């Protein structure tokens with residue numbers, strides 16, 4: 001893998017395989033680096049679209065941030081290259097694809113599967129926060145699954161180093177904590193809120209503050225209008241954990257290392273995660 005990282009790459013260093021998916025800015029392809037036979041995912045971004053959406057700086061920041069992150073639950077970005085029209089991201093290939101498709105398929109996950117995912121995400125976020133990186137966009141669409149079923153946080157397109165906290169609005173509202181929705185100062189605890197939203201969605205199949213209109217979702221978030229449906233039946237210890245993460249005052253949210261000691265996680269998460 002070190003070979004993949006260092007060199008100046010061009011497209012003909014790779015055999016391009018099947019398309020893996022299509023995003024807003026371009027497609028992702030399975031690819032094999034010819035010399036090492038290393039399988040990767042190649043995300044192709046059109047410069048015109050990046051310029052049009054004024055996200056070049058975000059992409060540069062993502063590449064910079066990702067180049068320093070090494071964690072089993074964080075999808076590697078090995079490097080990038082570009083040609084006349086396109087920028088190419090050389091990414092770790094997540095063989096079992098997108099988590100949200102799996103969630104749609106089985107409607108919601110068991111408490112054991114949910115706790116295992118939440119624990120591995122907490123460990124990845126502890127690692128990121130230790131490096132002063134906040135992801136800010138933790139949601140099922142940004143989670144991929146590796147060959148052994150392990151979770152991989154992907155797409156640091158919205159991540160930032162905490163010393164230069166940003167106020168820019170990000171992706172879907174559902175995952176944003178009150179301080180980002182009210183676009184006031186925010187810190188690493190935004191990822192704790194999003195992890196709480198994610199834990200709820202793993203267990204119930206829908207995010208906690210979902211509403212038809214944007215304005216209703218906004219209101220439910222800032223009021224922390226947290227309700228637990230009668231079905232599926234979920235343990236009170238799971239609800240206790242979620243209630244300690246979805247707290248309006250960001251300084252009162254359960255710290256990630258405390259999450260790993262919570263009874264629901266200890267009793268339900270697979271050790272390896």
Ligand SMILES: O=C(O)Cn1ncc2ncnc(NCCc3cnc(NC(=O)Nc4cccc(Cl)c4)s3)c21
Nearest residue numbers: 020021025028041055058059093094097154155157
């Ligand atoms: O392809 C799929 O749909 C699913 N799939 N299936 C398997 C698989 N294995 C690896 N990667 C996949 N997808 C790419 C995941 C990403 C990681 N990092 C990213 N970064 C990014 O897009 N940055 C970015 C883009 C445009 C603007 C800006 Cl500012 C930033 S995308 C895979």
